[in-house]
Amino acid sequence: MATENQHPVTVIGAGPVGLAAAAHLIARGLPVRVYEAGATVAAHVRDWGHVRLFSPWEYNVDPMAREILLRHGWREPAADAFPTGAELASAYLEPLAGTPELAPVIETGARVSAISRLGIDKVGSRDRADRPFVLTVIDAHGGTRRELARAVIDASGTWSTQNPLGADGLTAAGEADNVTRVARGIPDVAGRERTAFQGRTTAVVGAGHSAATVLLDLARLAEESPDTRVVWVTRSGNLARVFGGGSADRLAARGALGSRLRALVDAGRVELVPGFAVAGVHRDGDRVALEGRDTGGSRRLCPVDRVVVATGQRPDPNLTREIRVDLDPALESVRALGPLIDPNEHSCGSVRPHGHRELAHPEPGFYTVGIKSYGRAPNFLMLTGYEQVRSVVAALAGDLAAADDVRLVLPETGVCSLQPAEAAQGCCGGTSVTGVAAVEAPSSAEPARCCGAAA
Structure with missing residues (x-):
């Protein structure tokens, strides 16, 4: 069996956080493959392209992505300007995906429908961590193939799985x-x-x-x-x-x-x-x-x-049915994040910096990042996702000192002055429309x- 290090790190999703993950992997010299289900990069962002973000450009550009873009003459938008989704895609994400570094590793119209380990199902434990991941990929023409990966970073988001109308989380009668x-x-x-x-x-x-x-x-x-x-x-x-x-x-x-x-x-x-x-x-x-x-x-x-x-939205659980994931039972977030982001109990400023250790699962080499890492919790900011993938990629590169040096400063909402019961105890972290x-x-x-x- 080929060793897992001969295979690329697979990134699922070519949105802001997925492309940032690819940029960090490339900067570290790690082979990467990005699969995007949409016909273009940033497909989810384009769905709400008419919406203006309430986070300015300074919070919406990943530092490593910026470095790559600037090497190719990119003109960075004004830091204090507020882009629409369409502008985020056209002025940042499209140019990033089109750079000589990223363009060869991105495949659009490629939906990852399942993840497992080569030659073993979810139950088997023997030599599990030594086996590469195997991903089922459905291309734009409906063809299905299998691809191998050393590690998987799931940045597929939640936009495509909108919550139903029913207040109980179920499809409402007649919906x-x-x-x-x-x-x-x-x-x-x-x-x-x-x-x-x-x-x-x-x-x-x-x-x-x-x-x-x-x-x-x-x-x-x-x-x-x-x-x-x-x-x-x-x-x-x-x-x-x-x-x-x-x-x-x-x-x-x-x-x-x-x-x-x-x-x-x-x-x-x-x-x-x-x-x-x-x-x-x-x-x-x-x-x-x-x-x-x-x-x-x-x-x-x-x-x-x-x-x-x-x-709101919720994660799609089908993708990870054949691997071992550890999710918060209420939020469907990565379990370690649940107590920090629970909108029922979350107090202001309690989202502490988090990185590869909190985003990992019992399945070695599998990470959930971006808004999907927050599950059903709504208080996500793209800035959070960028720091997540920086830490995860550093860990995959074996640089644990950098991976554990996680720093995250999130803008306050200003409702923290309310009493906890009034504020629903969950006000910090901010969000762009991506979360x-x-x-x-x-x-x-x-x-x-x-x-x-x-x-």
């Missing part, structure tokens, strides 16, 4: 039957999808920054088209994180996002329906109505034309008029 009236993530309300929302009533479900972005876009559309109506449905009545810390937020654009949304709610331009646990979506003529059901009984909102599900922060805080707004009524 599958009303797909033409349900949008997910962050639809381009002001651009290519404008006609689907203009002059209509839309209910946005969710309480994170993705939901806030959609609500602000819809409110702007309503200014131009007054018959456009916006309803905001949240499971909790505590909306602190999305309203944020205002001027106290170290990421000023994030603070402004929350402040603008709060002002819209206070002015009645966004009708807030808090404490509504969605259980179903049902056809009502040409419209749909959301049904809520919990221990307090059942409610039904007034019919709307469209529903936007902005309830949608979804924490909630108290609101004095009254329930929406008709749409807040009980059934």
